[in-house]
Amino acid sequence: RIVYVNGEYLPEEEATVxxxxxxxxxxxxxxxxxxxxxxxxxxxxxxxxxxxxxxxELDMAxxxxxxxxxxxxxxxxxxxxxxxxxxxxxxxxxxAGDRDFVFPxxxxxxxxxxxxxxxxxxxxxxxxxxxxxxxxxxPDIRWHRRxxxxxxxxYPSMAKMMAKKAGCDDAWLVEDGFITEGSSNNAYIVKGNKxxxxxxxxxxxxxxxxxxxxxxxxxxxxxxxxxxxTPEEATQADEAFTTSASAFVMPxxxxxxxxxxxxxxxxxxxxxxxxxxxxxxxxxx
Ligand code: PMP
Numbered sequence: 657r658i659v660y661v662n663g664e665y666l667p668e669e670e671a672t673v674x675x676x677x678x679x680x681x682x683x684x685x686x687x688x689x690x691x692x693x694x695x696x697x698x699x700x701x702x703x704x705x706x707x708x709x710x711x712x713e714l715d716m717a718x719x720x721x722x723x724x725x726x727x728x729x730x731x732x733x734x735x736x737x738x739x740x741x742x743x744x745x746x747x748x749x750x751x752a753g754d755r756d757f758v759f760p761x762x763x764x765x766x767x768x769x770x771x772x773x774x775x776x777x778x779x780x781x782x783x784x785x786x787x788x789x790x791x792x793x794x795p796d797i798r799w800h801r802r803x804x805x806x807x808x809x810x811y812p813s814m815a816k817m818m819a820k821k822a823g824c825d826d827a828w829l830v831e832d833g834f835i836t837e838g839s840s841n842n843a844y845i846v847k848g849n850k851x852x853x854x855x856x857x858x859x860x861x862x863x864x865x866x867x868x869x870x871x872x873x874x875x876x877x878x879x880x881x882x883x884x885x886t887p888e889e890a891t892q893a894d895e896a897f898t899t900s901a902s903a904f905v906m907p908x909x910x911x912x913x914x915x916x917x918x919x920x921x922x923x924x925x926x927x928x929x930x931x932x933x934x935x936x937x938x939x940x941x
Contacts, residue, residue: 658735660728660771665735668772677768679748681755683808685768686710687746689901690729692738692773693780693933696940697729698901702864703745710804711747717762719747719769726941732773740779742902746770746807780904780933788909788921789825789898793887794818796829796836803858812839826898828911831859834884841900842866845885845893846924852893855882865899865932872931878924887912895922897929905929 661671679685688703704722729743748768752760794815815827816839828843829836837843842863844853851873856862896908905928907921
């Protein structure tokens with residue numbers, strides 16, 4: 657695999673980052689994951705804009721222009737012959753050659769930019785989408801700037817492991833009695849014609865897929881309600897699903913051991929998945 661690190665395309669074995677890099681020592685970095693379908697990038701613009709926002713919220717410099725970022729994405733997709741897969745991008749505050757809580761001077765220390773691809777043939781044909789996923793709820797004990805897409809993913813990883821140990825696919829996180837979001841996706845329930853998902857705030861990541869799906873849902877005449885919902889309300893819903901750039905719209909068929917509907921993916925979830933994939937493939941760059 658050819659990867660990108662600070663201006664160079666290299667075989668992955670030859671790519672290096674300093675042990676003093678602040679993403680490594682302090683989780684001082686942000687990331688984006690953009691999917692590739694048919695060799696093209698899905699919603700690159702949305703990811704580039706969110707990246708710029710994450711960097712700005714953390715007073716981090718942009719490592720290059722967004723146009724250059726697009727070129728790097730395309731170059732990696734081409735060099736690795738990716739038809740379906742993902743491009744992972746990470747920007748860290750860089751390395752000052754030592755460990756210090758104080759941010760290094762941005763005039764002296766430049767951000768570290770790393771990108772690599774993941775080859776995932778048939779990414780949009782995951783059989784899980786036809787079977788549906790099982791969810792458990794766990795406490796949300798993350799920090800309170802979840803709107804910034806940082807590489808601090810320890811608790812989401814732990815939540816995912818708790819789900820696995822419980823024989824489930826993923827975890828939804830609960831704070832003050834309400835679902836915030838999934839370990840690596842936004843969470844939704846469906847009641848009749850109504851799609852319910854938590855409103856945007858610093859409590860959740862502003863999903864790029866969420867924005868597109870809610871737009872398509874409104875266009876398809878579904879009612880969209882952005883509000884908090886409890887695990888109890890979720891278990892009584894007709895359907896549930898998650899959204900993320902790497903799994904698109906993923907139906908949920910079980911929450912905390914309670915089967916939703918007849919235990920198969922709901923029609924609204926499947927329809928939104930189809931619309932999302934159709935429309936986003938058409939708009940891919
Ligand atoms: N919430 C969290 C916590 C996530 O990690 C992700 C995926 N990175 C999402 C939501 C979904 O965001 P997106 O649709 O932009 O992938």
